[in-house]
Amino acid sequence: MSHIILYNAHQENQDASFMLSGSKSISHRLLIINYLSKLDTKFENISESEDTMLLKEALYTQNDLIYVKQSGTVLRFLISLFAYENRNVTITGKKSLFRRPLKYLIESLEKLGANIKQHNNKIIIEYCNLRSGSISFQKMYTSQFVSSILLISPYLPSGITLKLPPELLSLPYIKMTVKIMENCGSNLTWKENVIKVLNKGYSDVVKTVESDWTSASYLFLSFAFSNLKKIRISSLYKDSLQPDKIIVDFFALLGIQTQFYSDHIFLNKIIELNIPQKIVWDFNQNPDVFPTIVVACLGFNIDLCATGIESLKYKESNRVQSMISEAKKFNCFFEIKRDNQLLVRPCKKSIMKKKQLIIINSHDDHRVALAFSTLVLLDWKLQIDNPSVINKSYPNYWSDLIKFGVRIENFE
Known part of the structure; x- marks a missing residue:
């Protein structure tokens, strides 16, 4: 199976622009x-x-x-x-x-x-x-x-x-x-x-598709971990039909400010902000952002109480177990309280050398690979197995990740 190695080459630019395909x-x-x-x-x-x-x-x-x-x-x-x-x-x-x-x-x-x-x-x-x-x-x-x-x-x-x-x-x-x-x-x-x-067929079809908010969550996450000061993402709207627009509220807790314009958004960072030590989040209505939020809490050393996770066992993988398996490689602790509640406790003191290679098993799940790859921006050296798994939802992601200063080596 092919894999890629990710390194943080440290972006010198201050900003970047992204064009996401439709939801x-x-x-x-x-x-x-x-x-x-x-x-x-x-x-x-x-x-x-x-x-x-x-x-x-x-x-x-x-x-x-x-x-x-x-x-x-x-x-x-x-x-x-x-x-x-x-x-x-x-x-x-x-x-x-x-x-x-x-x-x-x-x-x-x-x-x-x-x-x-x-x-x-x-x-x-x-x-x-x-x-x-x-x-x-x-x-x-x-x-x-x-x-x-x-x-x-x-x-x-x-x-x-x-x-x-x-x-x-x-x-x-x-x-x-x-x-x-x-x-x-x-x-x-x-x-x-x-x-x-009622029995009345469709008479029109909406022609323009808003960009994908779930895919945008990986750009929010990469931006939060990166040295960039501002990014622009096209075709995302304030009155979106997509429930995963909720990421705007989550990342606001981490100091990421979203500014809406007619056909794009800008993300900026609020420097002087007290980041919470613990977040309680219900994924009942937004299960697809579970990997994004788990990795965000891991990267920012925030305890997470995740509820409403019952449906995640029925994704491309058993997504709760897949996330636990990979996050443990970063000394993250987990406790499953009930079938619908998970406690996530990142290790507050790093006992690992970031120069060592961490191998990420995607579990044939695009969202696992997408979320964990962003940790390269915190100077972890990562190997992502089966990198083409991301094509399921976000085929241009590796090209977009490079804009944050990530260097990628391909291996067959």
């Missing part, structure tokens, strides 16, 4: 809507992530065997779409992908008339005619079940009624789906925990 979450929803509407929209700033490329290819292929690698979103969105299209198709991917939750999505679609089977690392969708109906969701570890069905629902004969559970993880992503659907012409209502969608 992966928004791009996926717009691609499904564009496909269903047959409007053939030309997007601006669509995500360049590997996941997005997989979805675009899958939507327009005539093959009856589709490989989606490790993309949970692509898999779940395609299951509903292909069931609606009455297609006979098999979707396959990496073995780890099929350890992620799928059962409730399949069962919900079967209630609408779908014919779907899961066999080992395959989802087999057979000819079926989806009908309208009402679905009551129980507690689930991903909001993508709801978004997957919502996106196709304007094309069901009489729409659909979805009843959401009282407690729902990643609720902002359902709000994102609903808002995008409304902006694209669908007719729906959301009262309390019930969403009703």
Whole structure:
């Protein structure tokens, strides 16, 4: 397996600019809507992530065997779409992908008339005619079940009624789906925990995609650790639909000030600030920023009480265990209090020589590699195994990291 070695070459410049590609979450929803509407929209700033490329290819292929690698979103969105299209198709991917939750999505679609089977690392969708109906969701570890069905629902004969559970993880992503659907012409209502969608197809498609806030979190983190005084990031907005914009609030605790302009943000550092000794953070609605915040607390020697982490076991890796495994290499201590609470205690006194090489196992998880790589800016010498794993969400990241003064050596 290939790897890279990261060194801090110490940036002499005072600032840098970054152009992030579009939000992966928004791009996926717009691609499904564009496909269903047959409007053939030309997007601006669509995500360049590997996941997005997989979805675009899958939507327009005539093959009856589709490989989606490790993309949970692509898999779940395609299951509903292909069931609606009455297609006979098999979707396959990496073995780890099929350890992620799928059962409730399949069962919900079967209630609408779908014919779907899961066999080992395959989802087999057979000819079926989806009908309208009402679905009551129980507690689930991903909001993508709801978004997957919502996106196709304007094309069901009489729409659909979805009843959401009282407690729902990643609720902002359902709000994102609903808002995008409304902006694209669908007719729906959301009262309390019930969403009703009428049979009215999409009449328009949003053309410009905001940059990805989750990817931006690694730039926030790199900036916080670096000697740079200011950075500019394009196409991020104050009124964003993306829940991971919450990183603005988190990094403000560390002295990172965000200034919003019409088509970009500037980050500056507040020098005279008392950084907290402990932070309590709930990841229930923003699980993807968990690696970013853990590494930030590690780098700033801040104790972290992380709650709402139940869904993280169902990511590309068991993300809690992956983060624990790698952070221990920096003498970080952990205590799992309950299934949904983790205490993180960085070592306050460094007992390691930073010149020694720390090998980061990505666990085939892009967010693990992205987050830990930023520690090079605190003068750790790092080896990142399987560096191409970042292509899943942020393919230009290594080029962007160089702008902070990082030197990268490649090894096959």
